[in-house]
Structure formats: C-alpha cells, structure tokens
Amino acid sequence: GNSVTQMEGPVTLSEEAFLTINCTYTATGYPSLFWYVQYPGEGLQLLLKATKADDKGSNKGFEATYRKETTSFHLEKGSVQVSDSAVYFCALSPGLIQGAQKLVFGQGTRLTINP
Amino acid sequence: SAVISQKPSRDICQRGTSLTIQCQVDSQVTMMFWYRQQPGQSLTLIATANQGSEATYESGFVIDKFPISRPNLTFSTLTVSNMSPEDSSIYLCSVEDLKGSGGLHNEQFFGPGTRLTVL
Numbered sequence: 040g041n042s043v044t045q046m047e048g049p050v051t052l053s054e055e056a057f058l059t060i061n062c063t064y065t066a067t068g069y070p071s072l073f074w075y076v077q078y079p080g081e082g083l084q085l086l087l088k089a090t091k092a093d094d095k096g097s098n099k100g101f102e103a104t105y106r107k108e109t110t111s112f113h114l115e116k117g118s119v120q121v122s123d124s125a126v127y128f129c130a131l132s133p134g135l136i137q138g139a140q141k142l143v144f145g146q147g148t149r150l151t152i153n154p
Numbered sequence: 155s156a157v158i159s160q161k162p163s164r165d166i167c168q169r170g171t172s173l174t175i176q177c178q179v180d181s182q183v184t185m186m187f188w189y190r191q192q193p194g195q196s197l198t199l200i201a202t203a204n205q206g207s208e209a210t211y212e213s214g215f216v217i218d219k220f221p222i223s224r225p226n227l228t229f230s231t232l233t234v235s236n237m238s239p240e241d242s243s244i245y246l247c248s249v250e251d252l253k254g255s256g257g258l259h260n261e262q263f264f265g266p267g268t269r270l271t272v273l
Contacts, residue, residue: 075264082158082246083197084268128196141187142262144196 041066045129045145052119053153054145060114060148062103070131072096072112073142077126086127087116112113121152155250156181165182166271167237171271174233175268177247182227184250186260190221191244200245203230237272 046061064072074086074096087096092107101116112129130147157180167173177186188200192200200220201209209222223231234241 083248083264085261085263088261140200141202142197144198148194 041131041133043071043129043131043143043145045127045148047146047148048126049151051151051153053056054135055122056125058114058116058119058125058150059148060129062111062112062114062145064089064129064131066110066133068133070133072103073081073130074101074103074112074114074134075130075144076129077128077147079125080103083128095143099123099134119150119152122152126150156183158247158249158262159264160245160247160265160268161268162268164269164271166273169238169272171209171237172233172235173237173270174231175245175247175270177230179228179234179249179267184227186224186230187248187250188222188232189246189248190232191246193242197246200232202250219266235268237270242270242272 042065049096050121071090073088075083076086077083086096086101087103089096089105092105095102098115103112103114104110125145126147126149128147130142131144156164159178161176165173166226186203189197190200191197199212200210200215201220201222203209204226205224205227213264219235246264246267248262248264250262
C-alpha cells in the first residue's frame with residue numbers, strides 16, 4: 040500500500056540553523072509528493088510539491104528533491120527563522136483514484152525555532 | 155486558489171450528541187474531502203464527497219457515524235454522530251483545485267479546521 044514515514048519530532052533549532060526533515064515513502068507507480076505546513080492555530084498550507092523523479096520543489100527558502108532511487112523527499116532550509124515554527128507534513132498522492140487525488144500523510148514533525 | 159471556510163471553528167460537546175460541521179468554498183469544485191486529525195496524529199481521510207452522489211468512505215469510516223451532505227458545488231457538511239471522547243479531533247475539509255496543473259497533479263487546499271472536544 041501507500042505510506043509516508045517522517046522523521047519523528049519535535050525538532051528544536053536555533054535561528055539561522057540548517058534544517059532537514061526526513062521523509063520516505065512507499066508507493067506503487069509514480070506518486071506526486073508534497074510538503075504541507077500547519078502554523079499554530081491555522082489550517083494546512085501547501086509548502087511545495089514535486090510531481091516526478093528528480094524534480095525539486097521550492098518555496099520560501101525551503102527545498103525538497105524527489106528521489107525515486109531512495110524513495111525520499113527530504114525537506115531542507117539553509118537558515119531557519121522563528122516564523123518557521125510549525126508542524127510540517129510530508130504527503131503523497133498516488134494519482135487519480137476514482138477520479139480523485141487521495142493524499143496520504145506522514146505523521147507530521149513539529150518544528151520549534153528559538154531566537 | 156480556493157478560499158475555504160469552516161463552521162464552527164471549535165466546539166465542546168457532550169458524549170452521545172451530534173455535531174454538524176459546515177464547509178464553504180468560494181468557487182465551484184467537483185471534489186471535496188473530509189479529514190480527521192486526532193491529537194498529535196497525522197491527517198486521515200474520512201471520505202470523498204462529490205456533488206449529487208453518495209460520499210465514498212475510507213476503510214474504518216461509515217456513513218452512520220459520519221454522514222456527509224454535498225448539496226451543491228460550493229458546500230458540504232460532515233456530521234459526527236453519537237459522539238464519544240475518542241471523536242475529539244480536528245476535522246478539516248479540503249478541495250481539489252482544477253485550475254492548477256490539471257490532471258494528475260491537482261493541488262488540494264484545506265480549510266482552517268474545526269476543533270472538536272467531546273467530554
């Protein structure tokens with residue numbers, strides 16, 4: 040079946056530190072991969088996505104590369120800010136199932152950035 | 155991108171009662187989805203709701219417990235029936251953006267969620 044495994048949190052870093060949140064997946068076929076972010080008290084927002092192998096998604100200084108050989112989609116940022124404190128979810132979509140995208144989420148990683 | 159609102163934003167309910175959550179979108183969408191996010195857990199898809207047809211439920215979720223309505227292309231409701239403390243969760247609706255890249259890689263947008271506490 041389809042599944043997503045994320046690095047366990049919580050993760051606490053100092054401002055300007057380098058961030059990596061690991062994400063690996065299991066899927067049949069060629070899924071699309073996503074990172075969603077949930078800021079305190081808010082709903083999920085799409086952070087970035089990649090739809091095929093070797094694609095790199097990027098947004099707000101965050102990057103993730105779709106690695107089919109290692110079935111991974113690790114999230115990175117070179118210099119984090121306090122405002123990046125949130126819960127990050129890795130997700131995959133296996134493609135259309137009965138005409139719909141059905142997202143499969145990882146367990147989420149809570150990130151706290153200290154000034 | 156679609157703008158999604160949910161009502162109520164939060165509620166505290168007694169066990170055995172039911173709560174109906176509303177999801178309103180600012181544009182017409184074909185697919186709407188309902189998710190549950192239990193405390194400290196990830197999101198789990200409850201069901202997919204198409205306008206004019208019965209909702210499609212995921213394994214572990216049944217219509218009697220989570221009846222869904224989808225009367226038009228901009229609105230849906232999810233009812234949590236005969237609630238127990240185990241139903242305490244955040245319930246989120248999402249929609250698929252057909253104006254995105256199209257086809258296989260449509261983007262999903264999420265509402266702000268409804269935080270439900272059952273005593």
